[in-house]
Amino acid sequence: MAVNKKMEFAADDLALAEFARTLSHPARVAILKTLAEKQTCICGEIVDVLPLAQATVSQHLKELKTAGLISGEVEGVRSCYCIDWASIEAMTARMEAFLAALKALKPDSTCC
Amino acid sequence: MAVNKKMEFAADDLALAEFARTLSHPARVAILKTLAEKQTCICGEIVDVLPLAQATVSQHLKELKTAGLISGEVEGVRSCYCIDWASIEAMTARMEAFLAALKALKPDSTCC
DNA sequence: CTGTTTCATCGTATATTTGCGATATAATTA
DNA sequence: TAATTATATCGCAAATATACGATGAAACAG
Numbered sequence: 001m002a003v004n005k006k007m008e009f010a011a012d013d014l015a016l017a018e019f020a021r022t023l024s025h026p027a028r029v030a031i032l033k034t035l036a037e038k039q040t041c042i043c044g045e046i047v048d049v050l051p052l053a054q055a056t057v058s059q060h061l062k063e064l065k066t067a068g069l070i071s072g073e074v075e076g077v078r079s080c081y082c083i084d085w086a087s088i089e090a091m092t093a094r095m096e097a098f099l100a101a102l103k104a105l106k107p108d109s110t111c112c
Numbered sequence: 113m114a115v116n117k118k119m120e121f122a123a124d125d126l127a128l129a130e131f132a133r134t135l136s137h138p139a140r141v142a143i144l145k146t147l148a149e150k151q152t153c154i155c156g157e158i159v160d161v162l163p164l165a166q167a168t169v170s171q172h173l174k175e176l177k178t179a180g181l182i183s184g185e186v187e188g189v190r191s192c193y194c195i196d197w198a199s200i201e202a203m204t205a206r207m208e209a210f211l212a213a214l215k216a217l218k219p220d221s222t223c224c
Numbered sequence: 225c226t227g228t229t230t231c232a233t234c235g236t237a238t239a240t241t242t243g244c245g246a247t248a249t250a251a252t253t254a
Numbered sequence: 255t256a257a258t259t260a261t262a263t264c265g266c267a268a269a270t271a272t273a274c275g276a277t278g279a280a281a282c283a284g
Contacts, residue, residue, distance in 0.1 A: 025129055
């Protein structure tokens, strides 16, 4: 794009879009699921679960971390990642507020 | 990317990611909000609300339509768009199921 | 019929995302 | 110390996404 217009949108819309963007790749969705399942915060086990190379998985993990949805700690040779539940809670609230606000405006009759 | 690996993920994860992708741009979030607010399905009024050119808005509308979240009808010279509530409902359910499933696995103690 | 309005689509430029091999780094093991 | 293991990061290639001017098409007004 010639110019990035994203700054000109409402902060709320931007925040929701940011969260949505983080979930917009199935690998990241799968990573979150995997991290939640294995209570014990795993590391490269994630690589085994996904059909992607290690470097690519590491990149997706970084994105999730940057978005604040997960946190990571170095544990000797391995890295231990886990879900940041407070962040998930906050983002869930934002998403649900958006969807609820939409539905609150749903008209009785369909117009088209 | 050399190859598109998206096909190799679970259908559920793909569907959620697709929905998230549609919401991953603030313009599309704003369009949905606007369509919900103005009960009367507007057309190019959306262009006036957004800081984007007509061609760009039209493109975002097309994406929302392709995703099934809105439907559009030609009304003489103008186009009338409106939210596809059934689709919004379905996607909401999917998103909430995902987030609920995650939270159901939240451990009592934080591990890292 | 001609000009206008409203919107979709095409073509293009640029930015971002995705993916991976190669390589660097750091702890671990032999 | 040297080889091994687990990850992160770099650099590149290819795919997508974003944005918009220009142009096309269809309805409408005069």
